[in-house]
Amino acid sequence: MSAPKAFTITESPAEIKKLQKASIPLIAKRLQALLLFKQKEDSGISKREVADLIGVNHNSVQTWRTLYIKGGIKLLMHHSNTGHKPSMITPEQKEAIREQMYNPENGFVGFIELLTWFNEKFNTQINYKTFHGFVVRNFKAKIKTARKVHVKKDIEEVALFKKTSVKNAKKSLTKKPKDIKQ
Numbered sequence: 452m453s454a455p456k457a458f459t460i461t462e463s464p465a466e467i468k469k470l471q472k473a474s475i476p477l478i479a480k481r482l483q484a485l486l487l488f489k490q491k492e493d494s495g496i497s498k499r500e501v502a503d504l505i506g507v508n509h510n511s512v513q514t515w516r517t518l519y520i521k522g523g524i525k526l527l528m529h530h531s532n533t534g535h536k537p538s539m540i541t542p543e544q545k546e547a548i549r550e551q552m553y554n555p556e557n558g559f560v561g562f563i564e565l566l567t568w569f570n571e572k573f574n575t576q577i578n579y580k581t582f583h584g585f586v587v588r589n590f591k592a593k594i595k596t597a598r599k600v601h602v603k604k605d606i607e608e609v610a611l612f613k614k615t616s617v618k619n620a621k622k623s624l625t626k627k628p629k630d631i632k633q
């Protein structure tokens with residue numbers, strides 16, 4: 452087994468800890484590895500030992516160590532993750548989608564019809580996958596779910612049906628069956 456790679460760390464442990472507390476979790480792991488390398492700078496510590504102590508892959512530790520050797524703390528703390536892209540759908544458009552989805556008389560069968568309506572109304576060309584993800588994320592919608600209310604449903608008839616069905620149900624519960632022996 453070969454000896455651990457020797458390199459010098461110019462920052463003090465206090466500086467590294469201060470940077471670690473002020474950084475995001477992605478960078479904090481890198482600084483934690485650097486701190487372990489600093490603590491064992493005299494005797495040396497292998498990348499595998501550092502990886503086991505931190506709970507990451509040894510290849511990550513090797514990459515971080517190489518970054519530090521090439522560019523110092525500045526390069527070690529740099530990352531190119533940009534985060535989430537801003538939404539293509541504005542809050543006004545989101546509200547219009549909400550109104551269409553929760554409107555019992557809209558008659559949309561699926562996401563394709565909703566997307567077609569959206570693109571025509573707002574004069575856009577949003578990709579199906581993008582639109583589907585947005586609708587699922589924001590409205591918890593599912594593919595191929597039944598509509599809440601039929602388009603041609605008469606609300607007055609539903610109310611009348613409920614009134615008569617409740618009375619009939621109560622009557623049937625109060626009657627005793629003749630077949631049961633007592």
